[in-house]
Amino acid sequence: MSGRALYVDGVSVVFDGFRALNNLSFIIEPGELRAVIGPNGAGKTTMMDVITGKTKPTAGIVKFGDVDLTRLDEPRIATLGIGRKFQKPTVFDALTVFENLELALKAVRGPIACWKWKLAAEQRDRIEAVLREIGLSERGQDLAGLLSHGQRQWLEIGMLLMQEPELLLVDEPVAGMTDQETEHTAALLARIAGQRSVVVVEHDLEFVRALNCKVTVMCEGSVLSEGSIDHVQNDARVIEVYLGR
Amino acid sequence: MRRLIILGIALLLALLPALNLTGLGISDFVVTVVGKWLCYAILALSIDLAWGYAGILSLGHGAFFALGGYAMGMHLMRLIGPRGSYGHPVLPDFMVFLGYQELPWFWWGFQSFPFAMLMALLIPGALAFLVGYLAFRSRITGVYLSILTQALTYALMLAFFRNDMGLGGNNGFTDFKELLGLPLNTPLARALLFWASLAALCGCLWLGTSIARSKLGRVLVGVRDGEARLRFLGYDTLQHKLFVFVLSAMMAGIAGALYVPQVGIINPSEFSPGNSLEAVVWVAFGGRGTLVGAVLGAFTVNALKTWLTSVAPDVWLFVLGAVFVAVTLLLPRGLIGLLEKRR
Ligand SMILES: Nc1ncnc2c1ncn2[C@@H]1O[C@H](COP(=O)(O)OP(=O)(O)OP(=O)(O)O)[C@@H](O)[C@H]1O
Ligand SMILES: [Mg+2]
Numbered sequence: 001m002s003g004r005a006l007y008v009d010g011v012s013v014v015f016d017g018f019r020a021l022n023n024l025s026f027i028i029e030p031g032e033l034r035a036v037i038g039p040n041g042a043g044k045t046t047m048m049d050v051i052t053g054k055t056k057p058t059a060g061i062v063k064f065g066d067v068d069l070t071r072l073d074e075p076r077i078a079t080l081g082i083g084r085k086f087q088k089p090t091v092f093d094a095l096t097v098f099e100n101l102e103l104a105l106k107a108v109r110g111p112i113a114c115w116k117w118k119l120a121a122e123q124r125d126r127i128e129a130v131l132r133e134i135g136l137s138e139r140g141q142d143l144a145g146l147l148s149h150g151q152r153q154w155l156e157i158g159m160l161l162m163q164e165p166e167l168l169l170v171d172e173p174v175a176g177m178t179d180q181e182t183e184h185t186a187a188l189l190a191r192i193a194g195q196r197s198v199v200v201v202e203h204d205l206e207f208v209r210a211l212n213c214k215v216t217v218m219c220e221g222s223v224l225s226e227g228s229i230d231h232v233q234n235d236a237r238v239i240e241v242y243l244g245r
Numbered sequence: 246m247r248r249l250i251i252l253g254i255a256l257l258l259a260l261l262p263a264l265n266l267t268g269l270g271i272s273d274f275v276v277t278v279v280g281k282w283l284c285y286a287i288l289a290l291s292i293d294l295a296w297g298y299a300g301i302l303s304l305g306h307g308a309f310f311a312l313g314g315y316a317m318g319m320h321l322m323r324l325i326g327p328r329g330s331y332g333h334p335v336l337p338d339f340m341v342f343l344g345y346q347e348l349p350w351f352w353w354g355f356q357s358f359p360f361a362m363l364m365a366l367l368i369p370g371a372l373a374f375l376v377g378y379l380a381f382r383s384r385i386t387g388v389y390l391s392i393l394t395q396a397l398t399y400a401l402m403l404a405f406f407r408n409d410m411g412l413g414g415n416n417g418f419t420d421f422k423e424l425l426g427l428p429l430n431t432p433l434a435r436a437l438l439f440w441a442s443l444a445a446l447c448g449c450l451w452l453g454t455s456i457a458r459s460k461l462g463r464v465l466v467g468v469r470d471g472e473a474r475l476r477f478l479g480y481d482t483l484q485h486k487l488f489v490f491v492l493s494a495m496m497a498g499i500a501g502a503l504y505v506p507q508v509g510i511i512n513p514s515e516f517s518p519g520n521s522l523e524a525v526v527w528v529a530f531g532g533r534g535t536l537v538g539a540v541l542g543a544f545t546v547n548a549l550k551t552w553l554t555s556v557a558p559d560v561w562l563f564v565l566g567a568v569f570v571a572v573t574l575l576l577p578r579g580l581i582g583l584l585e586k587r588r
Contacts (some may be wrong), residue, residue, distance in 0.1 A: 052477060078479035090474045092467050099463050104478050111488035114461040163478065 003030025004065030004081075006051070006167055006197065011060030012221070013046055020046040021057070022221035028167070033193035035208045035229075036201045038218035039242050044201045045087055047218070048169045052084050053077040064167065079109065083165030087172045087201075089152040093145030097136055097155060100144050101127045104159035127162070133188070134158040150181040157188060167197045174207050186210040205229075217242065251537070255447055258283075262436030276435050277507055282547045283442035284504035287449050289527045289543035290536060291496035294453050296525070297534030298462060299489045300469030302387075305394030306497050307521035308401050309369035311511070313498030315405075316368060318418035318511040319352060320361030325422050338420075339413050349411045358425060365502035366495045373494030374487065381486045386472070395518050402516035417512025424506050435507070442503045446540070449496050453536045456489075465489060526565065530572050532579025541580055 006028040013021040021043045028034055036044055049055035050062060053074040062069040069077055078084075091100050105127065108117050119127075131137045134154040139147065144155060153173055160168050170189065174182040186207055192198055193213075202208055208215060208229060215232050217225040219242065225235040232238050261279055264271040288310050295301040322337040331341040335348055354360040376397060380390055408414035427434045456462050464485055467475040472482050505511045524543075531542020546565070553561045576583055 054473075054477075073481075074473075074476040075479050075481040078477050084477050086474070090471055092463075092470055092474075094466055094470055095463055102460065103463060103467060103475075108460075109480050111461055111464075111485045114464050114485075115456055115459045117460045159478070 003197070004067075004166060005029050006199075007061065007063040008047070008051070009061040009063075011047075011050060011057045011062060013043075013050060013055055014058045019221050021050065024060070024218075024222050026216055026223055026226070028197050028199060030166075031194055031197055033190070033198045033211060033213040034200070035211050035213055035215045036199060036218060037203065037205070037208060037215060037232075037242070038224070042218040043221040044218055045171055046221075048084060048171055048199075048201070051077075051169060052082060075109070078163070078165075081164075081166035082169065083160040083163045083167070084169045085153075085156045085160055085171060085173060087175070089149070089156045091144040091147075091152055091155050091159070093143060095144060096141050097131070097144050097147070098127060098140040100155055101130055101158055101162050104162035106162065106164045130158045130161050133161070135184070150177045153177065153181075153185070154188075157185070161192065165196060168192065168199070170198060170200045172201055172203065174202065174204055182207055183210070205233075247537075251450070255443060258443055259440060262432075262439045266432050266436055273432065273435065276432075276439055278551060280435065280439040280442055280507045281504060282544055283439070283446050284500045284507070285524070285527065285547055286540040286543040287442070287446050287500035287503075288497050288524050289531070289539040290446070290449050290453055291493040291500065292524055293528045293533055293536055293539035294456070294496070295489055295493040296528065297536070297539070298457060298465040298469065299486055300386075301486060301490055302391045302525070303394040303490075303493075304391045304518070304521050304525060305396075305398035306493070306524055307518075308394075308398035308516055309373060309494040309497035310501035310504070310520075310524075311398075311401070311405075311513075311515035312369045312372065313365040313501030314505040314511040314515060315412065315418075315501075316355075316361050316365035316498070317502035317505045318421075319355040319364075319412075320358060321421040321424060321506060322413075322418050323352070323356040324424065325420065328422055329420075337413075337418075339416065340411070343408060345411075351411070362502065365498045369494040369498035369501075370491050373491045377487045377490040378483075381483050381490075395521065398516050398521055399518050402513050402518075405513035405516060413512070415513060417510060417515075418505075419510040419512075421506060421509055429506055429509070438503065438507050442507070445499055445503060449499070450536060450540065452492075452496075457536060461485070461488075523565075526569050530568065530579055532576075532581030535579075535581045538579050538581035545580065 009025050011021050011024045012019060024047060038044055046055060050057050051069060053069065053072055057070055064080060064082065067080060092103065102119065105123060107123065108114055131140050134157060136151060136154060147155060157173065173189065174185050177185065182204065189198060189200060190211065200211060215227065215229050216223055217232050217238050224241065225232045225238045258279065261271050262276050265273065265276045288306060292303060292306050295303055325337065327334045329338040331338050333341045336345055380393055385393060404410060405412055406415050421429055423429055424434065464480060468482050468485055475482055527542040527546045528539045530546050531540065532538030550561060553564055572579060
């Protein structure tokens with residue numbers, strides 16, 4: 001795969017005088033799986049907001065390959081190949097599970113094109129493959145509103161897969177999941193990574209360990225420490241602000 | 246099944262003017278009144294397309310209806326020709342009365358039927374595009390958008406009341422003589438207008454259904470329930486909202502254009518905010534987000550209104566209010582929800 005790297009360099013976001021991000025810098029290599037941890041309010045979600053165009057940075061550079069993301073809006077960044085799973089799962093309750101995936105499927109987006117669009121056989125196969133992958137094969141025709149919390153999280157991940165993004169941003173995928181569901185999700189994410197870059201924000205350290213990847217620790221809007229899970233767990237500053245509590 | 250029921254009802258309705266023409270017990274009044282309801286049904290359908298699917302609650306759709314009506318009215322005025330009371334060969338009576346020497350530029354072309362019909366589509370469409378673009382781009386949604394559209398129709402009403410607009414002031418247009426060479430006050434003209442309205446309603450219903458069943462329909466539901474989320478999936482929702490809003494305004498414009506020759510008059514009161522609110526009540530009553538429900542709502546509420554205004558004119562508005570409250574409390578999915586539950 002070609003693959004583009006994500007550069008975040010010196011990014012600051014200020015909300016009414018409050019620095020949610022403070023000179024944040026990191027690089028995600030093509031195909032890399034990266035975990036981001038940090039205490040509540042560290043700015044992890046805000047970091048994703050900046051990358052996906054929801055929030056414009058007050059200062060700094062955000063680049064995907066050589067494209068400047070700070071100049072683009074959400075739909076353009078999404079079509080560029082950056083997908084996002086939200087902390088609070090947001091699927092379309094009034095549509096079926098299948099239709100949710102179909103909406104996310106990498107295909108036409110404009111109004112008239114959508115009106116004329118027909119689902120091709122191989123696209124149907126792809127949706128069904130993703131349904132199997134997220135363990136919802138039996139639920140395709142059910143309304144998404146009827147799913148359990150864990151199933152909604154998976155549907156969101158499934159929607160990410162349908163977009164075939166180069167870079168996935170996944171915000172707290174296992175919050176509120178049972179141990180078994182968590183295990184399943186870790187396996188799913190590990191399988192996805194390698195073909196694409198994935199950034200996972202998570203509080204659950206067991207889960208992060210299972211991901212077996214480089215970890216970035218954020219605190220008060222900047223990077224506090226970076227390295228293997230063992231490295232950051234033994235970093236004195238990390239222990240002080242986060243793990244030690 | 247559903248398609249067959251709709252086709253059956255449409256055929257039954259199409260019989261009404263035929264029975265009237267052949268003198269088989271359907272009065273002129275019934276043909277005119279039901280013809281009007283058909284136009285209202287198109288208006289309701291257009292509102293449902295924007296509100297029921299994309300969640301754009303316009304409280305000013307009556308303005309698009311009235312603009313379509315005015316375009317048709319201008320054509321009908323031009324066709325009067327020298328038959329007006331002042332006998333001027335070109336200028337409509339109100340212009341002669343106000344001392345106009347020549348036809349204002351924006352009246353040019355309206356003597357042509359195709360041009361006037363095009364304007365009945367394009368003027369509401371262009372206004373919807375402008376208002377929609379400005380509002381959606383600034384992320385004006387929900388109640389604010391509703392208030393904005395309500396203000397729009399109110400402002401237009403005030404503007405059209407003015408004599409110097411060159412559009413007939415508070416009297417509007419009336420005393421129409423003919424359309425497409427056919428004298429208006431004849432059973433045949435009434436029948437043809439009725440059928441044209443019925444055909445337009447069926448056409449709009451078909452169009453709406455085709456959108457609702459397509460991926461665009463599901464994108465619009467996404468806009469209604471989670472616009473921000475949809476944007477992260479790569480949909481530039483501004484485009485979809487504009488598309489459906491403009492299309493909906495054009496449908497309302499057609500409805501107005503068909504309405505005016507049937508009722509024989511168009512004046513600024515057609516822009517009054519109450520009209521737009523009433524049309525939203527039809528949709529809510531019938532069941533929003535179903536298209537067929539909007540049509541059903543327009544028919545039942547207006548049938549109720551026609552009946553009540555003759556037997557109890559004083560209480561009609563209270564009944565309307567009571568019906569609306571009852572439906573919102575007891576039937577959140579409207580009449581159509583009730584029918585579907587029964588089945
Ligand atoms: N739109 C906003 N306006 C003002 N303050 C904001 C806004 N968004 C986030 N913040 C603040 O910025 C800080 C960082 O928030 P953020 O949601 O990025 O944290 P987080 O690391 O994702 O935390 P959590 O682990 O709780 O999800 C918080 O203090 C939050 O209150
Ligand atoms: Mg967060």
